[in-house]
Amino acid sequence: xxxxxxVQLATVKTDGRPACRTVVFxxxxxxxxxGLADRPWHLTFVTDARSKKVDEVAQSPFxxxxxxxxxxxxxYRISGTLEIVSSAHPDPVLLKARVNAWKRxxxxxxxxxxxxxxxxxxxxxxxxxxxxxxPTDPEIPLEAxxxxxxxxxxxxxxxxxxxxxxxxxxxxxxxxRAQVNP
Amino acid sequence: xxxxxxVQLATVKTDGRPACRTVVFxxxxxxxxxGLADRPWHLTFVTDARSKKVDEVAQSPFxxxxxxxxxxxxxYRISGTLEIVSSAHPDPVLLKARVNAWKRxxxxxxxxxxxxxxxxxxxxxxxxxxxxxxPTDPEIPLEAxxxxxxxxxxxxxxxxxxxxxxxxxxxxxxxxRAQVNP
Numbered sequence: 224x225x226x227x228x229x230v231q232l233a234t235v236k237t238d239g240r241p242a243c244r245t246v247v248f249x250x251x252x253x254x255x256x257x258g259l260a261d262r263p264w265h266l267t268f269v270t271d272a273r274s275k276k277v278d279e280v281a282q283s284p285f286x287x288x289x290x291x292x293x294x295x296x297x298x299y300r301i302s303g304t305l306e307i308v309s310s311a312h313p314d315p316v317l318l319k320a321r322v323n324a325w326k327r328x329x330x331x332x333x334x335x336x337x338x339x340x341x342x343x344x345x346x347x348x349x350x351x352x353x354x355x356x357x358p359t360d361p362e363i364p365l366e367a368x369x370x371x372x373x374x375x376x377x378x379x380x381x382x383x384x385x386x387x388x389x390x391x392x393x394x395x396x397x398x399x400r401a402q403v404n405p
Numbered sequence: 406x407x408x409x410x411x412v413q414l415a416t417v418k419t420d421g422r423p424a425c426r427t428v429v430f431x432x433x434x435x436x437x438x439x440g441l442a443d444r445p446w447h448l449t450f451v452t453d454a455r456s457k458k459v460d461e462v463a464q465s466p467f468x469x470x471x472x473x474x475x476x477x478x479x480x481y482r483i484s485g486t487l488e489i490v491s492s493a494h495p496d497p498v499l500l501k502a503r504v505n506a507w508k509r510x511x512x513x514x515x516x517x518x519x520x521x522x523x524x525x526x527x528x529x530x531x532x533x534x535x536x537x538x539x540p541t542d543p544e545i546p547l548e549a550x551x552x553x554x555x556x557x558x559x560x561x562x563x564x565x566x567x568x569x570x571x572x573x574x575x576x577x578x579x580x581x582r583a584q585v586n587p
Binding site for chain 2: 229231239241243244285288291302338341343353401403404
């Protein structure tokens with residue numbers, strides 16, 4: 224399903240209220256990081272350094288992802304902590320993973336990072352940036368491009384068709400499973 | 406689309422972390438409340454009084470709903486405050502709306518409120534409740550049944566196909582609209 228890569232990510236805003244938006248799942252970290260560190264089941268996304276998400280995560284790194292599959296009537300709720308890898312991240316391993324994530328983007332996806340700052344009032348003089356964004360270099364990420372990594376701590380898997388629900392919790396590096404009431 | 410009624414609702418947990426789950430949109434309050442008070446554009450859901458959501462909202466009533474339509478590539482983020490209408494709610498008008506919401510539920514939907522407490526360990530001695538839940542009375546809600554009402558304060562409408570984004574904010578009872586960068 225083409226929309227199965229769209230998931231909802233909740234964070235806490237700087238005023239303590241919840242935020243929830245659709246993001247595109249960009250694969251598991253280990254899929255494209257090319258052996259750079261071992262982060263089993265860490266999920267990745269991308270974001271704009273100028274988006275509110277980045278300020279939110281700086282204050283509260285906690286997140287919950289909700290993934291609903293209408294075909295099978297299954298829901299995964301994945302909670303954990305987020306790490307934002309901007310161009311200024313101190314870890315060279317994560318900076319390399321950021322470049323790899325940029326390479327995997329489509330031209331259209333890359334062009335969005337040359338757009339005006341998300342959420343600011345739309346100005347006539349910036350309209351041309353949406354249509355004629357300059358071509359991007361697939362090897363060099365634009366400044367605003369950030370890789371986002373979710374380290375899962377708990378997974379709540381609900382199967383509505385079977386009336387089954389399992390909790391998976393990470394405890395000292397191991398997943399512990401429990402069957403609970405749906 | 407059958408799945409267009411499924412939306413993601415984010416709240417803040419009692420430990421300050423975000424929560425995000427799929428809920429079923431049950432219609433606008435004014436659609437079924439039968440002239441009981443005037444709550445334009447208030448959205449409704451239902452929940453179990455024994456679910457974590459109820460404790461979360463008691464501590465922090467703020468919520469954000471994320472509604473993504475894959476067909477048109479549109480997203481609505483609707484933030485506001487939640488009200489939970491349990492059997493013990495002091496407002497008789499809301500209690501009547503709760504009964505009306507119960508009447509609109511399917512038999513299968515109603516039966517779930519007779520199931521064991523959500524999230525607790527699943528016990529063999531409760532298995533029969535999933536299969537042979539006693540029939541429910543469409544006129545009298547089960548104790549665990551709650552109506553949930555979201556009063557919207559801000560709507561962030563993103564149209565990915567057209568690269569358009571509008572913010573709608575409720576200011577003194579009126580919606581104020583602004584065009585912003587997507």
